[in-house]
Amino acid sequence: MSATFWVWFGISVYIAAGLGIAFMARRQLGAGVSEFFLANRKLGGFISALTYSATTYSAFMMIGLAGLTYLSGVGALGFELTYLCGMFMMVFFLPRFWLVGKKYGYVSPMELLSDRYQNRGVGATAAILALVFLVPYGAVQLVGVGYLVSGVSGGAIAVGWGIVIAAVCAIAWSSIAGLRSVAWTDAFQALIMITVSAAVLGVVINALGGFGAFFGKLESAVPGLLTVPTASGSWNLNMFIGLALPWLFFLISNPQVSQRLFIPKSVTAMKQMLGGFLIFGFLYTMISVLWGFSARLLVPGLENADLATPTMLALPIIPTGLAIVVMIGITAAAISTIDSILLTLSSVWARDIHKGLINRQVSEKRELRVGQWVIPIMAIIAFVFAWWAAGLAPFEQAGGVFDRMIAPLSSAASAGLLMAVPTIFGAFFWKRGTALGAMVSMIVGAIIVLVFQVTGEKPLGWWPGVWGFVVCVPLFVIVSLATKPPRDKAEEFLGYLKGALKKGRFI
Amino acid sequence: MVWGAPMTKTVWAWVWFGFLLALDIAIPWYVLTSVERMSAAFLFWTIWVLAAIASAFFIFIKWRAVRP
Numbered sequence: 001m002s003a004t005f006w007v008w009f010g011i012s013v014y015i016a017a018g019l020g021i022a023f024m025a026r027r028q029l030g031a032g033v034s035e036f037f038l039a040n041r042k043l044g045g046f047i048s049a050l051t052y053s054a055t056t057y058s059a060f061m062m063i064g065l066a067g068l069t070y071l072s073g074v075g076a077l078g079f080e081l082t083y084l085c086g087m088f089m090m091v092f093f094l095p096r097f098w099l100v101g102k103k104y105g106y107v108s109p110m111e112l113l114s115d116r117y118q119n120r121g122v123g124a125t126a127a128i129l130a131l132v133f134l135v136p137y138g139a140v141q142l143v144g145v146g147y148l149v150s151g152v153s154g155g156a157i158a159v160g161w162g163i164v165i166a167a168v169c170a171i172a173w174s175s176i177a178g179l180r181s182v183a184w185t186d187a188f189q190a191l192i193m194i195t196v197s198a199a200v201l202g203v204v205i206n207a208l209g210g211f212g213a214f215f216g217k218l219e220s221a222v223p224g225l226l227t228v229p230t231a232s233g234s235w236n237l238n239m240f241i242g243l244a245l246p247w248l249f250f251l252i253s254n255p256q257v258s259q260r261l262f263i264p265k266s267v268t269a270m271k272q273m274l275g276g277f278l279i280f281g282f283l284y285t286m287i288s289v290l291w292g293f294s295a296r297l298l299v300p301g302l303e304n305a306d307l308a309t310p311t312m313l314a315l316p317i318i319p320t321g322l323a324i325v326v327m328i329g330i331t332a333a334a335i336s337t338i339d340s341i342l343l344t345l346s347s348v349w350a351r352d353i354h355k356g357l358i359n360r361q362v363s364e365k366r367e368l369r370v371g372q373w374v375i376p377i378m379a380i381i382a383f384v385f386a387w388w389a390a391g392l393a394p395f396e397q398a399g400g401v402f403d404r405m406i407a408p409l410s411s412a413a414s415a416g417l418l419m420a421v422p423t424i425f426g427a428f429f430w431k432r433g434t435a436l437g438a439m440v441s442m443i444v445g446a447i448i449v450l451v452f453q454v455t456g457e458k459p460l461g462w463w464p465g466v467w468g469f470v471v472c473v474p475l476f477v478i479v480s481l482a483t484k485p486p487r488d489k490a491e492e493f494l495g496y497l498k499g500a501l502k503k504g505r506f507i
Numbered sequence: 508m509v510w511g512a513p514m515t516k517t518v519w520a521w522v523w524f525g526f527l528l529a530l531d532i533a534i535p536w537y538v539l540t541s542v543e544r545m546s547a548a549f550l551f552w553t554i555w556v557l558a559a560i561a562s563a564f565f566i567f568i569k570w571r572a573v574r575p
Contacts, residue, residue, distance in 0.1 A: 074548045075535075081556040082531055088524050088559050091566045092517070102575035215545040223543035228535050237536060248528075267572045274567055278560045286553070504573040507517045507566060 003320060004156040007149060010324040014331065015169060021188050022173055022181035029177040033368050036178035037107050037347040042265040043179075045272020047187050051340075052260050052273055053280040054186035054193065056250070059144025059334035061288040062197055062326075067305035069292025073225025075235030077289045079244050084281045086248040090274050093252055095506035096428050096497060097261035098270055103496060108344070109258045109424070110352040116427040116493055118486035119435030120356040125442050126420050127352040130255050131345060132446070133416030135382055138341045140413075141334035142166045142386035144306075151310020152327045159390050166335050167383045171376050173339040174346070179263070182339050189332035194280060196329035197287045200313075200322055204294045207317045214290075217297055225296065242463025246414035252424045253417040256337075256344040267504060338382065346374040412453050415465025419445030422476035428497070430480075431490040437480030445472030520566065527559050 034040055043051070061080075068076040097112070106112045110130070114123030142163045149162035173185045208214045219226065228235040252258050264270040295308035298315060302308055309330070313323040350371030355362050362370075419442045426433030445468040451457075452464035459467065501507070534555075539547040 074552070077549060078531065078535055078552045081552050082528075084556050085527055085531065085559040088527070088563050091520060091563055094567075095570065099573075099575050219544055226543045226545060226547060226549060227540055228548055229540075237532070240532075240536075267570050271567055271570055275564060278563060282556065282560060500573060500575060505569050505571050507520055 002156070003324075004153045006320060006324050007153045007157060007327065010328050011149070011165060011331070014328045015165075017188065018169060018173060018185050018335075019176075021184050022176040025180040025184040026177035029180055033107055033347075033351070033364055033371070034105065036368055037343065037371070038259070038263050039179040039183060041102065041263055043183055043263045043269065044265060045269035045276065047183050048260070048264045048269055048273035049276025049280065050187035050190040051183040051336075052257065052277045053284075054190040054333065054336035055260065055340040056257055056277070056337075057190075057193065057281070057284055057333055058337035059141050059148070059330055061284060061333060062291060062330045063144045063147060063306055063309050064140070065285075065288045066292035066295060067308050069225075069289050070296045070302070070308040071305040072232075072234035073222070073227075073230055075228040075230070075240060076292065077285070078228065078235075079240060079247070080285045080289070082244040083247040083250055084278070084285060087251060087274075087278060087281065089249075090251060091507060093258075093428070094261050094270060094274060095267075095501060095504060097258065098264065099497060099500045099504075100493065101262035103500075106262065107351050108348050109252075109255050110348055111356075113420075113423060113427055113438065114352065114356060116486075116489065117423075117433065117435040117438055118489050119439075120352075122423065122435050122438045123352040124357050125439045126255075126423065127348045127356075129417060129420055129442055129446055130348055131378075132450075133413045134254075134256070134341050134345060135378075135385055135413075136389070137413030138338045138378075138382040139385035139389055141338045142382060143390045145331050145334045146386070146390055147306055148310050148313075148327055148330050151307060152313050152323055154314060160387070162331075163383065163386050163390065166331065166338065167379050167386075169335045170339040170342055171379045173335065174343040175372060175375050179343060182336075182343050183263075186336045186340070189336040190280070192325075192329045193333045193336075194284055194287075196322075196325045197284065197291070200318060200326045201287050201291050201294070203318060203322065204291070204298070204312070208294060208297065214294065214297075218293055222296055225293075236461075238458070238461040238463065238466075242415075242458075242466055245463075245469060246418045246465040249418055249421045250414055253414060253421050255348060255417075256340045258424075259344050259347070338379075341382075342375050342378050345378045346371040349374045349378075412449075412464065415453070415463070415468065416446055416449045418465050419449065419468050419472050421469070422473050426476060426480070428494075431487070431494060432480055432485050433476070433490075434480040434483040434485045436483045437476045437478075440479045441472040441476035444475055445469065448472075523562060527555065530555060 030040060065076055065080055100112060104115060110123035110126045113126055114120045145166035146159035146162035149157050150159045174182050205211060205214050208217060224231045264273050292308060295312045299311045302311060313326055350367045354370045355367055422441050423438035448471055449464045449468040452467055534551050535548040539551060
């Protein structure tokens with residue numbers, strides 16, 4: 001049987017298993033918006049940890065991060081671990097989001113902002129920011145699957161087919177039972193991701209003579225990749241900060257993950273979610289980076305670093321069966337991220353745009369229906385962007401190889417979402433923050449990021465997200481100080497948190 | 508952290524986090540920048556993030572059940 005047959009077989013089994021799990025989850029689906037988008041805030045710690053992990057870690061890890069390591073070395077490890085270090089901020093934000101989510105019944109992080117600043121425009125602005133910037137992030141997941149399926153099948157299956165499969169699965173997982181089907185399939189997919197990636201890395205390290213020999217070979221073959229900056233100029237401080245800053249605040253800036261801070265059923269579940277994710281994140285990061293380094297030794301000289309993983313999986317040292325399973329694992333990582341993005345964007349559209357701005361009297365049933373319609377629409381938009389990013393569209397983009405890489409595209413998405421960070425900090429830590437300060441800072445910051453991203457300009461060498469952040473933080477403070485805050489709400493909101501945080505020994 | 512409120516543990520946690528971020532830049536770019544070995548930046552970042560994870564565990568392990 002050919003590799004192409006086994007790729008199709010593997011994908012079929014994966015889809016069948018995912019559908020089975022999603023329909024099992026549907027049996028527990030109740031009625032209402034909170035049920036569909038948040039599983040009624042009653043997920044246990046184990047499932048919460050795995051869905052948080054699967055949502056956070058995407059095709060970026062074993063393709064984009066591995067490719068970045070392949071191309072530019074140890075700086076990629078520092079960049080990704082800086083994100084994980086940023087998860088330390090969960091000790092501040094997790095209990096705060098969870099407590100106010102339970103008390104006030106927020107469905108989306110944007111609804112929290114609207115209520116806290118007493119202005120629906122704040123939530124709507126943050127919602128539009130998410131809609132604009134999460135599309136490229138979702139699209140790169142689709143592209144990742146396309147590259148992978150094509151690479152493992154030796155080009156017999158076109159990149160476009162991989163994109164189609166990923167898009168259809170993401171729509172199905174998120175539509176069948178909302179967060180219940182997403183969380184259950186995420187848990188299944190997270191377990192596949194971590195086990196098969198560890199297994200294939202073990203095979204490769206073994207083939208290279210064990211860890212000691214592997215590290216020795218790296219030091220002798222590519223010593224320049226073990227420092228920052230590299231001799232070629234990669235990972236200078238501007239590049240590092242430009243890529244790492246948006247990811248440092250990923251836990252609060254990306255609504256598909258911050259929405260998950262509402263879902264644990266108890267404090268114990270919350271602790272399990274955080275602890276489980278930190279362990280998962282550390283292991284998966286180390287696996288992905290070591291995989292990228294091993295690719296540099298085994299398949300040097302690739303023109304497109306994003307193809308390092310598919311090329312490695314085609315090597316004879318990796319049994320075909322294992323390569324197929326790894327492909328499924330990475331596909332699972334991509335789909336588990338994009339289905340969560342689709343679900344979050346649909347809740348954001350239904351709650352913060354449709355109900356918040358268009359029809360304030362909408363019934364809960366109608367609101368849910370609107371959200372469910374948004375899922376395929378968003379998937380189609382991401383699909384079109386993916387087609388373009390993969391160079392399949394007739395209007396193929398201009399630009400160098402590095403410009404088309406998955407890592408900068410993903411980081412560009414988080415760079416735009418970074419502009420909501422001052423507003424989120426203000427909601428929890430600054431009584432004086434105002435709606436106008438929030439909206440102006442998000443809009444101006446996002447425009448700066450978009451302009452610099454599109455034109456490719458990096459004044460003073462600073463990346464778009466850094467420029468946007470440098471402008472939006474003082475704007476938030478200055479405009480807030482010049483306008484009137486919602487004093488009563490701020491007192492009530494922060495007063496409640498102060499008491500509740502003390503009771504739970506949170507900090 | 509509400510400004511002006513006595514939340515010492517919170518402030519200390521933020522200071523610790525800031526210190527970790529300072530190390531993130533200072534050590535790889537200024538101390539280990541010319542050391543081309545796995546025992547340099549690679550090992551530093553591995554230990555550094557384990558310290559961050561351990562400190563998060565140290566804090567959240569003390570959380571106790573509350574009903575919002």
